[in-house]
Amino acid sequence: MPEHQLKEMLVFYNKKQCVNESVGYSPSAKKPKLVVYAWKQLGYPITIKKTRALSIEEIAVAHDQNYVKGILSGKFKNGFGNKSLTVAKSLQWTTGSFLCAAVHAYLHKSNTFSPTSGFHHAGYNYANGFCTFSGLAIAAILLKKQYKAQHIGILDLDSHPGDGTANTIHKTESEDFITHYSLGYHDIQKHNNAEWLENLPNLIRENFADCDILFYQAGVDCHEDDPEVHSGHFTTEQIYLRDKLVYSTCSELKIPVVTNLAGGYQKPVQKIVDLHNLTAKAFQDSP
Numbered sequence: 360m361p362e363h364q365l366k367e368m369l370v371f372y373n374k375k376q377c378v379n380e381s382v383g384y385s386p387s388a389k390k391p392k393l394v395v396y397a398w399k400q401l402g403y404p405i406t407i408k409k410t411r412a413l414s415i416e417e418i419a420v421a422h423d424q425n426y427v428k429g430i431l432s433g434k435f436k437n438g439f440g441n442k443s444l445t446v447a448k449s450l451q452w453t454t455g456s457f458l459c460a461a462v463h464a465y466l467h468k469s470n471t472f473s474p475t476s477g478f479h480h481a482g483y484n485y486a487n488g489f490c491t492f493s494g495l496a497i498a499a500i501l502l503k504k505q506y507k508a509q510h511i512g513i514l515d516l517d518s519h520p521g522d523g524t525a526n527t528i529h530k531t532e533s534e535d536f537i538t539h540y541s542l543g544y545h546d547i548q549k550h551n552n553a554e555w556l557e558n559l560p561n562l563i564r565e566n567f568a569d570c571d572i573l574f575y576q577a578g579v580d581c582h583e584d585d586p587e588v589h590s591g592h593f594t595t596e597q598i599y600l601r602d603k604l605v606y607s608t609c610s611e612l613k614i615p616v617v618t619n620l621a622g623g624y625q626k627p628v629q630k631i632v633d634l635h636n637l638t639a640k641a642f643q644d645s646p
């Protein structure tokens with residue numbers, strides 16, 4: 360008898376979303392490949408799903424069109440602070456991975472995974488903090504426009520404020536159909552993080568109960584050992600608990616979840632991969 364049935368993990372991934380050249384401090388451009396490989400190594404049933412690159416017009420539903428063109432043509436610096444056309448091209452695939460994962464989750468009411476990062480500091484017409492395009496706002500707006508989704512939730516548990524997400528939601532006047540919660544706006548430290556976690560199911564019920572879909576940024580830079588930790592300061596066990604509470608509560612509310620990776624800056628990169636492995640484990644261990 361198997362201990363319990365493993366759940367299929369639908370991962371929207373194409374190697375074109377990765378950049379192998381060094382892009383400086385953030386490991387996010389090469390992380391998708393490492394994390395997908397690690398999840399497979401754990402023996403979880405991974406199904407790699409097809410993605411595509413987004414067009415300028417699709418990206419521009421959440422951004423100024425001249426900004427989008429400037430980034431993709433190498434005229435403006437991307438969120439990594441360079442004008443690399445290789446990086447620019449990969450951004451059409453990271454946003455594409457997230458959109459494809461979101462569309463599938465919405466249409467099939469199933470949980471999906473997009474091994475992407477680098478969205479939540481990108482504003483309507485600016486790049487910042489390793490982020491260039493708001494894959495979250497783009498997917499939310501396209502789900503509403505093309506698939507008639509009524510209400511989209513963004514639960515951003517990366518350590519830093521989702522200031523770019525807030526900016527794109529505001530500039531595109533999307534407040535009425537997107538609910539956004541970002542851990543980074545709250546002062547969660549050692550002394551109050553256990554309490555915050557205990558309340559997380561209620562936080563999800565109160566903010567997102569009527570959402571058709573939840574976008575979940577499962578960032579791991581909120582770990583206590585991360586050199587960039589801002590809000591959270593969670594232990595390894597608390598990161599696992601956080602993810603388990605997200606999946607259990609959304610399962611109870613029957614809301615499909617699209618999970619992405621967001622931030623993580625520990626060295627060596629294996630420490631980050633180990634934390635993202637806990638997200639997969641929490642998913643498997645949830646109802």
Ligand SMILES: [Zn+2]
Pocket residue numbers: 517518519578580622623
């Ligand atoms: Zn972060």
